[in-house]
Amino acid sequence: MSAQFPAHLDLEEEEDLEVFSKNTSLTDGGPSSPSSMMNQYREEEEEELFITVDHPESHVTAIETFITYRVMTKTSRSDFDCSEFEVRRRYQDFLWLRSTLEENHPTLIVHKFVMKGMVERFNDDFIETRRRALQRFLDKIRDHPLLRGSPSLKVFLTAQDLAPHRKQTPSLLSRWGGTVKMLSQSLRGVRSRPEEFSLMQDYVEQLSSKICSVDKICSSETQSCTQHLSSVLIPVLHDYLLCADTLKAVMKRRDNIQAEYEAKREAMERRGDQEQQEEEVQALQEKVEVCNSSLQEDWSRWRSSMRTDLKTALLSTAENNMQHYEKCLAVWETFLLSQREEGSEQKEEDAP
Template identity: 25%
Template sequence: MMTSENDIEDIEEICDKKQSESAVLEVSSTATGGNIKQENPEVDFLSSYSTSMEGSVVASPSVDSFSTLPDQEMSDFQLDSRDLQVKVDNPQKHVETLETYITFCITTKSTRPEYNEGEYVVRRRYNDFIWLRQKLVETYPTHIIPPMPGKHSLLAQLDRYSKEFIIARMKLLHVFLNRIVNHPILSCDKSLHIFLTCKPAEFSVHRKNRGNVLVKVTDSLPNITSVYSMKLRNLEFEQIREYCFSLSEKLATMDKISHRIYKERQDYLMELHQLHPIFTLWATTEPELAPILLAMAKAIETNAHAHQKLLDSVPCEEKEYVAYIESVKDALNRRDTMQVEYEMTVDDLAKRRLEKDQLANTTTTPQQSQGWGGSIWKSETRDEKLEKLGQVIPRLVNGVEVLQDRMECANENLHSDLDRWNVEKRTDLKNMLITMADQQISHYQQCMTAWEDILAGFKLDGVVSEGSAVKILP
């Protein structure tokens, strides 16, 4: 298909327009979705464009517009020795007639036999990740399914295509997918294989063929616990539930305090921006004090840059880990729902057996119903009730055995996942706190260095600095 010069000019106008918007994101030169093979970029004059399966045009600046995953994570991906590795990066913005959305590049490397091509590159949007998680919850209700990063709030809706928001979401999706891949059971799921390998058209078919009836039944099961309380609660699981509530409250408190400090630092940053021009203008009116005033202005500017860097790098790991804890509690609730269903079936079986024993111990008495000209409604006889109970009770016995086996499997699955989660939790919380401490130390070191640099050159009207201490000369 030949492309005219007018078409190229129209595309360039679209590109220039999109580049002027803050919502433009990086795009790769390869086609979206499917198993992508690297091609020579020189032969593609539309290297900064891509087309989704819906035919939407994606405009983007150069590939070096901003980095995706940090270099450290990229190198870790190259040196990873796992038999299944995934990486989420390179966001793209898709503009269509009815909607605008972001897709992310998912690179998969595996030595497992089911991944026969070894390496796959596909593009998925946020709703596709939601589909994957829902399928995992449906298939493995007693396993801890990692949480998805939350949707944008209503107040932040206009900013959901900003660079900072997209990068933050991309990193959380990377964490989400790697938690699934690191799980010994979830990593072997068929839905995950479809998510990581299928081309757009094939993946769309799988998404449309989801079991809606099963979803409705699964969603209705937790309502049982609201009208029926468990008789025998598992003490170990109850202790874990209480610990989760306590940990959630502590992390939520940390997040609340962090937001308050964040707002205070924003106000302080505005004051620094207001203070910098004051010293600069003052230096123009006081030539003798100009070197000192300009040095003060430079130190203030350095402090402002350090504060801006700290504000831009404020992590949201506390809130993200609260969501992870909620996933643990959801798994506990689904396990409780299974126990409630088991106990209800046991109670029903006991009720039916008692009814059968009572009928067996009673003698038959003829019952006559009066009506117009005789009997209208015929009630069940004793023998009919016994025959019906003889059919119901074996089915209930079989149901109790099945539910008991399911309960035992659920307990084993949850025990295994909780053991893994406890190990991951210690590592995650440790890394989160160390990262927070390192950021604060680096910030205050930059601020302190800026002030020490000007103190070292202070010598005015008998004031001289020795190291970081200032002394008044006699």
């Protein structure tokens, strides 16, 4: 039997191997029941909370390099001391918030933001992709009827220094022990799980399998599309980019030949010894004419060849792109159709 560890142990990068612990002062549970929290949310639902993640900055220390993001908060909620807050947070801080929310609300769905398969953690594309993922994460929490009122979220948005809150935690070994206990319990299973949760489990497993298939197919097609660009269109573009540089050099050499001819002719006219230099000037003039003629012919051939090559490459790329998007569209249509059919079946089951 294969075993999977709980998702909240998903510590993906070197910079993310942080000891997370439970801050008892931030516990979101306690005497407040879910119903009372929902009532509180309804009372405050008209109050606004806007969160923006932007302005990444690189920080280099003696032991590490990391990126921080500015987190701007504007709110009209009465439980906040001010209407605007500005803090800087690194990726580990977001992981701390997610981990704390998962620990305090083990049966709520906390949005994940880990990006797998990306290794260049300090280039601009990765930083922007991560920023968008972190923005979506906070948006999901803000829009959640229970998580938006979490004391952990409030501390994350307002505290200038998170270190004191993150240090009030048990050791990683303690977390690991709790995880092993949860794992052993999950392997034993439950004896009388309510049917609705069994159906939920089956649905999630099927959904995960379907989305994984869609991802694999679309990723494969995208890779094929990228390979086509790399092997068909990009080489042609690079080839003619180099040809353009070659043409500039040819034009310069032609101009040099003409300049030499013109200089000789002007010198001959000034000195008046036309008979002595006439042969030399005539030879240079013929050389210019030959250069002009050969360049004109080559220019005509080059333009014709360029148009043919670019047209062929662009048409091939367009056709390949159409096939790529048609295949991806077919996969998504099949997936959405299956979801629609499952929804119809669920409605029929729920009907009296």
